[in-house]
Amino acid sequence: MSIDALAQPDERTETIEMPASSAWPIILAFGLTLVFAGLVTSSSVSLLGAILAASGCIGWFRDVLPREKHESVSAIEMTPPVSTSRPRVAVVEWMTEELHRARLPLEVYPIRAGVKGGMAGSVAMAVLAVMYGIISRRGMWYAINVLAAGFFPGRHPLAQIGAFQWDSLLIASVLHLLVSLSVGLLYGATLPMLPRHPIVLGGLVAPILWSGLVHSFIELIDPTLNQQIDWLWFVFSQIGFGIVAGIVVSRQQRVPTRQHLPFAIRAGFEVLGGIHEKDGGKSR
Amino acid sequence: MSTTSFPLAPTELEWKLPPRGRIAMFALIAAEAAIFTIFVVAYLFYIGKSLSGPMPSEVLSPPFLYTVCLLSSSLTIHFAARSLRVGNVRSFGAWWLSTISLGAIFLYGTASEWHRLIYKDGLTITTNLFGTTYYSLVGLHGFHVVVGLLAMTTVMVFTIVGAMKQEHAERIDVLSLYWHFVDGVWIVVFTIVYVIGR
């Protein structure tokens, strides 16, 4: 039988050919199971299984050869046409016609907005951290050394924690810039998607959540380090970062996404008629 | 009737899908290949790990003649399938019979080798790791040869009684896929048992 035999109903008789039901599959399955079950019970079970399996094979074979057996099923069921309770497609007013089917978000911040935000935030945070070191009289290099402490497990944690160490400064700066950069990029990506008050969410809520997360596991990872952290100031610096980065990012010019355009156009190829085909023309 | 529910797209009148028999056979071959892979890996891993003899180098000799028989049966089954496709049932029968004979000769080769190993060299499946892995791997392949021979013999019976028609060429193609796979597996088994493993 070919697939074509299934494809069209017999219009005259209103019946449709379907594969005939058959007992041979279950007999073959039962026979094979018994063959295996014989291994754990007795060989006569296997023998019975083998006989059943053989008859199942032959019966199955006669089902499909020379032609597959079919039975006609009367097509009595009426299928009502497809309908919907929401027939009207609402057309959003605030979009131009060719963007009728928009891929949200419509506009995003460019990547450089995230980079700028991250860098600005990093400066704000660094200033706050150094201020803390000076105000708390632990020395202006204190926060930097604490940040880099994980890389120098051999160093005594408290001996020179306030003093200048060039390797600590280097590592702390790299760490600080990298993390600031990725958080800035994250802000750039997520701020347009936050429902409202992006500065509050990104500047206040996110840093507090983040600090809570760090606070909960730093005790497990490095209890000594935990003792060195003044969590109030930590949260202050995080909020400083968040607000500055948020403000800088949100002041950048948004750009429209080009999600609705075909890949070829986004990739910069000159494709003849590429837009025209996809948008179905302006006249629609 | 909602016969007009689905408008035919005029641009896509050409609608061709792969034949299901072939696809299913490829899927089955993938499953079988996975099973063989496990046995092959086990064989490779246990080479030289037997604690006692006989070792493969002492008792195995490559069965070149039988290997040639099995591999050439791939050719004959190919010619058989081609004959049926153009409707030449007589030539199909001849090629088919030679395929079965070549397969049977190979099976005889395996049987005589096992007979020699068991009764002359005293290697059984319980003797050592080599025996366990060797009989499992070659036996699994032999089992597939037997299944293939049974299927082909059935086809041969139908050919002799004259029930074989050109319209069955598609099914014969599917069966020949299986046989090609069994032959291909033998190349792997031969390589690791008689070349690498020795």
Add this chain to the structure above:
Amino acid sequence: MSTESIAWPSASAESRSFVDTLHEWVTTVDHKRLGILYIIYALVFLLIGGIEAAIIRIQLIRPHNNFVSPQVFNRLFTMHGTTMIFFVVMPVLFGFANYLIPLMIGARDMAFPRLNAFSFWMTAFGGLLLYFSLVGANGLYGAGNAPDVGWFAYAPLTSRTFSVGHSTDFWTLALLVSGFGSIGTAINIVATILCMRCQGMTLAKMPLFAWLNLVMAGLVILAVSPLTAAQIMLLVDRYLGGHFFDTQAGGSAVFWMHFFWIFGHPEVYVLVLPAFAFASEIIPVFSRKPIFGYPVMVGATVAIGFISMSVWAHHMFTVGMGANVNTFFVISTMAIAVPTGIKIFNWLATIWGGKIEFKTPMLFCIAFLFQFLIAGLTGVMMSAAPFDWQLGSSYFVVAHFHYVIVGGILFTLFGAFYYWFPKMSGRMYSETLGKLHFWLFLIGFHLTFDFMHIPGLLGMPRRIYTYEPGRGWDTWNFIVTIGVFFQAAAIVVFLGNLIWSYFRGKAAGNDPWDAWTLEWSTNSPPPAYNFYTIPSVQSRRPLWDLKHPDDPDWKYE
């Protein structure tokens, strides 16, 4: 050729004798009936496996408990694991695949209807063979009872020396038999999806459900076969005296671990991909938005398929495989979090900005998103080898994979039950009972599996029969067991809802959810031939095109 005409679904079903009905169901080759058989079969085993789990938890509710004997406890966790994986989740997923794939791709049946029936019966008899060990293994040989070697049956526990009698053989043979059934169904699914699609349904226009099941079937073919091979080796060892896993003769016990987990880890993805498939159908419909990032979803699915084949040994970090092997499997395991994360983000993006309807199926899918995320996070924790050395084989692991299987798979499965129940039965389920089920199960799930992490972190090993008081495990184990009762109550509500709605529910109509895939264009329940006219599609949402001719999808895809 038979020419008799049978009426379907017969209006006079009640008047026919029970034997006729039974004969019809036993000999059926119809994909919808087989799908329902799979599902009912799995529900029966879900009850059995659930009761086993409940007994395990009652045994552990307090220290020094003696609810069951240690021997029975070993059998219980072995049977619970084997039952739930092989005879509950696999069959129920195959059932949904069987029922829905032909309907979704506009076909009248599977590619091989008889093979389909054969595969189902193999799976069914495999399950019966496993449970026959309860009478068979003991009654005939007097040594051993139900299998008690754990669901992954590590060597040398399974050798003849340590597993006297036939209980392990029952386990092996049952999995072998049902494995043949699984491979048969997988081949059938692949052939159906590739060869039976209706006109216009190119691979890029298939519902995601079909895509995910295609990858799932491919994984079954490549993952269950190694298990079959390993079971054959175990049989050779146990019956013919082979030495594959016999360390006394130079064999390797670790080899069994490799072979089992080469099956075992892809199996997790075999189970979870259909769960993803349910979520990918339910979430868009109840968010009233097309799925976000269809091509990426397909790509991520295929990527998961490939990567899942190369992560198995993360189950074996504690075995001591050497630094290089560990590193490879740490990295590949972590890598699989990437495509999975992509999927989570795509579902979130589908919900985002949508007009969400909090019907029961959607509730289950939203819970799935949260829980699967947590399960994935503990998975990433476990993927780090040093962390695994600390927590391998502890209750933390048990909590992790139950979070995946219950919190991820079972939740979407319940969603799928509610979502497609109107299509399968023609009746609407009770939304009140559905919500009650959801909240009860959610509470029970979190009581049990959230708190199960903690005794694991505190060092409680898995599979222990009982424990000393005063180790800080007592309270947690108590809470965990209490959660089980909530879950049991939820299951009762669920089954009650199914049964009540089947007889008393109000008619559902063809398309109760205003959905977009082809199965909703035909009757509920569908006639034997599915579609009077074979449909032809132009986009991924053919019913959207029909419902909104002024704004069809195909202009945009």
